[in-house]
Amino acid sequence: MSHIILDAPVSLLRQRLIDDMNMRRFSRETQRNYLRDIGRLATFLGRSPDTATADDLRRFQIEQQEDGVPVPTMNSIVSALRFFFTHTLDRPDLARRLVRLAHPRRLPVVLSRDEVARLLNATTCLKHQAALSVAYGAGLRVAEVSTLKVADVDSERMLLRVERGKGGRYRNAMLSEDLLALLREWWKAGRQQGVMHRDGWLFPGQHAMKPISTRQLYRVVVEAAQVADIAKRVGPHTLRHSFATHLLEDGTDIRIIQVLLGHAKLNSTAFYAKVATKTVRTVTSPFDKLGLFKPRESSPNG
Template identity: 60%
Template sequence: MIDKPTSPLRQRMIEDMTARRYTEKVQKSYLLHISRFAVFLGRSPDTATVEDVRLYQLHLAKQHFGAPTVNVAVVALRFFFNVTLERPELARHLTSLHKPRRAPVVLNQEEMARLLEAAPGLKYKAAFGVAYGAGLRVSEVVALKVSDIDSKRMTLRVEQGKGQRDRYVMLSPQLLEWLRDWWRAARPQAWLFPGQNPVNPMSARQLSRVVRETARTAGIAKRVSPHTLRHSFATHLLEQNVDIRVIQVLLGHAKLETTALYTQVAVNTIRDVTSPLEKLTANLAGRPPV
């Protein structure tokens, strides 16, 4: 739970976020960044001026914080200024940093098979299978419940995924078989992948650690995380000529441009494209000599 507020201002911000149904994780992150801003000011953040905001952004730049950290701080401050303080003139001077998009790390199908074969037990084989076979985020994998499996419709229900949206994803016959093997062995009651205490689900950190260890065991030199399995799912579908809009829905992407990132690493798709040079050469070959 969020710590008990120490001031009316903090309480108001918590209420403003709660009213908008921000998750506990988001609320903690926003409060942390506002606390850091207050420490920088040396006084209550509701006394901030435009110059204070400018100097704080300069401070973040000098501390060499990465774009993700700076951008979360900017979003938190915008919320604080616009909503809690109702002083939009301060928010107008906040600037986000451009985060360069890098091509995702993707496993080829042979590497993916090795990773699944090296999984330490039915539980992790099933969890890896969900991440790769259905393209789920690590947070979505660990949050699955037994009741989310619909074997008649061959779907998995993802409840409150990123952006607090529900969606359905495909459930392949092979994945269903692995999930049944795991269920018969452990009989999980509520959470599909319970933690050490069955009352709670397995943590995302735990699953990430096991994925990294399994990749090393399988002799995979690439830097592998649960998100690598999701990247591989999307890339392999693209290489199978599945419509990119269908992949967008399966991944739960709000924007098509996010899904389009996988076109950079869909090797089979790139390889199968005929270069215009080939047609030009063929035309030149068919022309009579001058």
């Protein structure tokens, strides 16, 4: 498929868009997605997307809906186009024409602690076990795990520095004693293999100069789950969901979990309360406190 904004490597418009994203420290994956989604509009128009009118945007979204494009995908395209029209073109009036659709958010799949342990033990090498352990032990997104560098491990302050989280935000993630011990074990093994360098990636890919890909991490999780006989549909983000849910069940303040996850809004973190079943079970119902009903004493014969 030909995308006008992608097919012109010397396009000033394309370069301006890339510069705007770089200035806001968007990740490479986000930039790739935005270029692709803006390219969809260009293909629909058959001309440069900066010539779009309000009616063009309306027809574009109607056609997407009629073609059965999933709501999350449509909303992702809206995010890309709103950025393009607001920041690159300085046309916020057009950005306001784009409609974001409401859709019910599915409850995330969460593993029990036993399932997490089985999954981590089912990995085939120390690098994979360490990478998935970071995803669970620090609650990192898969792209954040992929782009960690050796220098991001701060053993003095017991922190992991996440340089470019979602939206280009910087934050500190937690680093536990056991996770640090595992990372040190991987550091020694990686040095012996000649793939680890002090200024390099914490989890190198097939080529030491590049980080492990998010796709490979996804495959690692799926294969480990199969070996561990876990029937749930899991991916790297399942470990992040499990991290948040287990902290909530252990009584950790939800605002602290929000900071650890790097959520901009508390309602994103509060969603985990819906799957924290242990938390629900530990709450005493106000009905029980009325004391209206006492358990009947069973008779010797009954």
